[in-house]
Amino acid sequence: MNEQIARINEARALIAAALKNCDLPQIEMMLCNADMELHWALWNLGVVVSHRPELERASSED
Numbered sequence: 887m888n889e890q891i892a893r894i895n896e897a898r899a900l901i902a903a904a905l906k907n908c909d910l911p912q913i914e915m916m917l918c919n920a921d922m923e924l925h926w927a928l929w930n931l932g933v934v935v936s937h938r939p940e941l942e943r944a945s946s947e948d
Contacts (some may be wrong), residue, residue: 891931898924 901921908914918940925939936942 887931891928891933894924894927894931 922939929935
């Protein structure tokens with residue numbers, strides 16, 4: 887399960903990188919939705935995550 891969690895975190899990092907330079911609203915929304923699904927996958931695996939994945943993205947941009 888730890889490998890699965892690590893891969894999900896890697897996928898979320900790739901999505902975050904893609905979001906940084908995204909200037910297409912539809913693609914940005916799709917990336918945000920993908921990140922949210924991965925966020926809840928972590929939650930379902932027992933990882934402690936916030937209730938709002940968009941706040942995690944905002945704090946990682948600082």
